[in-house]
Amino acid sequence: MxxxxxxxxxxxxxxxxxxxxxxxxxxxxxxxxxxxxxxxxxxxxxxxxxxxxxxxxxxxxxxxxxxxxEYGHATDIVPAGVTMHLQVDDADEWWNRAIIAGCVPVTPLADQFWGDRYGRMSDPFGHIWSIGAPVRK
Missing domain, CATH: 3.10.180.10 (2,3-Dihydroxybiphenyl 1,2-Dioxygenase, domain 1)
Known part of the structure; x- marks a missing residue:
């Protein structure tokens, strides 16, 4: 950008x-x-x-x-089904940094059948994030 x-x-x-x-x-x-x-x-x-x-x-x-x-912009409506995805160069590095900062694992980071190393986590504000990167060979 x-x-x-x-x-x-x-x-x-x-x-x-x-x-x-x-x-x-x-x-x-x-x-x-x-x-x-x-x-x-x-x-x-x-x-x-x-x-x-x-x-x-x-x-x-x-x-x-x-x-x-007061403007109808509230958090009492849960955004079910929404995940913020980060496609990165090193999933383990990004994952570890986020966990140290305070994210909580939802789906453990692991090598997946589709070829990515992928996991999901929740941040302290209730939003779900996923991190993925191609599996290293």
Whole structure:
């Protein structure tokens, strides 16, 4: 991505809602767990809640904000069936860093029949992440 501050047209960008005013903590967590770089931040008028953050993770964009129930943007609707996937160069390195940062394994990292080393984990904010990389030969 040439300019991480500009959102490219035609792309799909996940947008996470973080509960309990945890948006700023989530940015720091994703920095530690996934090497995220925050390229934009906008606080709400109260100066506390995170209205919008734009993160660059592994070459892709991720948006997140605190919940704003007064605008219908709340976390009481569980995003069942949603997994954030990171396709990486070294699954073990990315997996270990995320676990050390505080992710909890859901599906252990292992070599899979389709040719990837793959596993799933939950972050402290309730979002599921998967990590995959081609199996090393």
């Amino acid at each position: 040439s300019d991480p501050h500009k959102v490219p047209p035609g792309c799909v960008i996940p947008y996470l809602t973080i509960p309990s005013r945890g948006g700023q903590a989530a940015v720091e967590f994703y920095r530690a767990a996934f090497g995220a770089e925050e390229v934009f931040r906008n606080l709400a008028e109260d100066g506390e809640r995170l209205m919008h953050s734009r993160l660059l993770i592994n070459g892709g964009l991720l948006f997140l904000s605190d919940e704003f129930p």
